[in-house]
Amino acid sequence: MASPPPSPANRDRHATAGRPAPAVGTSGWGRVRWIIMILIFLGTLINFIDRQTMSVLAPALEKDLGITNFQYAKIGTVFLLTYSISMSVWGSIFDRLGNRISYSLAILWWSLAEVAHALASGVLSFSFLRGLLGMGESGAWPGAARTVTAWFEPGDRALGIGVSNAGTAIGAAVAAPLIIWIDLRWGWRATFALTGSLGFFWLLAWWLLYPKSEPVREESRPDPALPVLSKRRIFASKKVLGVLLARFLCDPVWWLYVNWLPLYLHNVRGFSLREIGASAWFPFACAGIGSFAGGFFAQAVIRRTGSVALARKSAIVIGGLLMPAGVGAIWVSSPYAALGCMGITLFAFQFWIGNVQSLPTDLVGMRALGLVAGAAGTAAGFGAMIFTLSTGWVVDHFSYTPILVVSGCLAPVASVVLLLTLGKIERIDGTHNPPHPRYADLF
Numbered sequence: 001m002a003s004p005p006p007s008p009a010n011r012d013r014h015a016t017a018g019r020p021a022p023a024v025g026t027s028g029w030g031r032v033r034w035i036i037m038i039l040i041f042l043g044t045l046i047n048f049i050d051r052q053t054m055s056v057l058a059p060a061l062e063k064d065l066g067i068t069n070f071q072y073a074k075i076g077t078v079f080l081l082t083y084s085i086s087m088s089v090w091g092s093i094f095d096r097l098g099n100r101i102s103y104s105l106a107i108l109w110w111s112l113a114e115v116a117h118a119l120a121s122g123v124l125s126f127s128f129l130r131g132l133l134g135m136g137e138s139g140a141w142p143g144a145a146r147t148v149t150a151w152f153e154p155g156d157r158a159l160g161i162g163v164s165n166a167g168t169a170i171g172a173a174v175a176a177p178l179i180i181w182i183d184l185r186w187g188w189r190a191t192f193a194l195t196g197s198l199g200f201f202w203l204l205a206w207w208l209l210y211p212k213s214e215p216v217r218e219e220s221r222p223d224p225a226l227p228v229l230s231k232r233r234i235f236a237s238k239k240v241l242g243v244l245l246a247r248f249l250c251d252p253v254w255w256l257y258v259n260w261l262p263l264y265l266h267n268v269r270g271f272s273l274r275e276i277g278a279s280a281w282f283p284f285a286c287a288g289i290g291s292f293a294g295g296f297f298a299q300a301v302i303r304r305t306g307s308v309a310l311a312r313k314s315a316i317v318i319g320g321l322l323m324p325a326g327v328g329a330i331w332v333s334s335p336y337a338a339l340g341c342m343g344i345t346l347f348a349f350q351f352w353i354g355n356v357q358s359l360p361t362d363l364v365g366m367r368a369l370g371l372v373a374g375a376a377g378t379a380a381g382f383g384a385m386i387f388t389l390s391t392g393w394v395v396d397h398f399s400y401t402p403i404l405v406v407s408g409c410l411a412p413v414a415s416v417v418l419l420l421t422l423g424k425i426e427r428i429d430g431t432h433n434p435p436h437p438r439y440a441d442l443f
Helices: 008-014 027-065 069-097 099-119 123-137 140-151 154-186 188-209 231-235 238-267 273-279 281-305 308-330 335-356 359-397 401-422
Strands: none
Touching (some): 027 099, 027 123, 027 154, 027 188, 027 238, 069 099, 069 123, 069 140, 069 359, 099 123, 099 188, 140 154, 140 359, 154 188, 154 281, 154 335, 231 238, 231 359, 238 273, 238 281, 238 308, 238 359, 238 401, 273 335, 281 308, 308 401, 335 401
16 A cells, blocks of 8 residues: 655655655555665675775785784774774764765765775875775665665565675675786786775766655654654663674674685685685675575565564574584685685675664664664674774784684674564564564564
8 A cells, every 4th residue: 555645844855856755665666676776785895895905905915014913903993993983973874864865975985085095105094094994884884774774665674685785795705806806917006096986986876876755654754643762762772782782793703704814815724815816705705695595585484474573583593503614614624615614604694694784674663773773883893893903913923713713602692692682573662563463472
């Protein structure tokens, strides 16, 4: 059934050329939403190519500039610090300015910062520029969550998030061969300049193709009958705090491989830069498959049973059980078997995270989605920052073994935290609950 027309106060925000925006589910929006998701996918793909440029080039930068593992970890920590803090800021910006303008600002910022890396000369300048990059790149995640919520129904949102997250995984997979190919021909400075320029082409497509209006949802309308959803009420919720704590614990697993896989292959497995380019893509390709698999899994469960809770919690359990596979890299002698273990871990992480990133929508809806998604990203970033800095020190003084063991424990603990804190997956203000016509009593 079509939604009623927007209120006068909301009509300007949802209208183009004086006409009210169509309701969700109309054929016009059905055609447009997948164009939007392709753009989001490409945006996150570019985001991760830009982010991975330094980690892929780390062996060459360590040689050219004399950077130690701990100094490299410090540079990565500066990125994560600004990334984590800015995530919540971007959440509020998206809530205020909307998806079209906010996403444009974010990618313009991080693309300029990436290009500027070509001028870096040492630890201090790299740290400053990585900080600027983190400020811009953090906008992609509350933006993706908010855009998916605007264009997809609850049963399809994990799939939409999965498509978005597949951009991170495929971007990371494409990054290694692309970056090393550019570096071997023109050097690392040209590599930063060329990868950074990709965002400008995306920005042009986004500005031309993203509609000036969005679907009208009941959950996005101001309703004086609804209770005020204050920040205090949101962050006093055990469900929301559980999501934040789980992201703090589990996201370091992803960042371990994003930041350290090329150096691990170079220093532990003896890979050359060319060999890294030929093989480091594999675990991230597995992650891309996991992104789609987690989304399709949730969609299938919800369509079959009508239970959002069953879909989310089943995905959390499956991902949490599979993620420790990366620990197997400690004991296998073949570097390719080690990459296989890591591939299982990254597949499981993306299977897990797509459903966890859908939880803020399930818990607060559109009214505070940017705020909660941003806070979750901030919690994830601080966890990754602590783990990244610890990794640099541990690797310099011991080896990768303790790091891989600890990372194998994080996902099961994070999954248990979610299962203990979520209870029924419903709006924390008791309104517009996701449907649970069947199996709801199980959760």
